[in-house]
Amino acid sequence: MMRLDAVLVALVVASALGVVASQHQARKLFGALEREQTRAHGLEVEWGQLQLEQSTWAAHGRVEKLARERLGLSAPVQGQMVVLEPQS
Numbered sequence: 001m002m003r004l005d006a007v008l009v010a011l012v013v014a015s016a017l018g019v020v021a022s023q024h025q026a027r028k029l030f031g032a033l034e035r036e037q038t039r040a041h042g043l044e045v046e047w048g049q050l051q052l053e054q055s056t057w058a059a060h061g062r063v064e065k066l067a068r069e070r071l072g073l074s075a076p077v078q079g080q081m082v083v084l085e086p087q088s
Contacts, residue, residue: 056062067073
């Protein structure tokens, strides 16, 4: 009887230690999850800012202005344009 009690106590202690270890691991993983979610949100904000910046840099009016000022380009006159039709 005494031996059975000792085995049962050992099993209960082992089970309790297992519960404590698993709870600790779950808390660590939850903290890591929250950090990664925060990081993902920050990256989404940065992605939105980069898209806005790209649309600003690629705006038609800005590109045309730079082509005229820096490269000395101008729109072709009517006689300089050639329209090609795709062959089927």
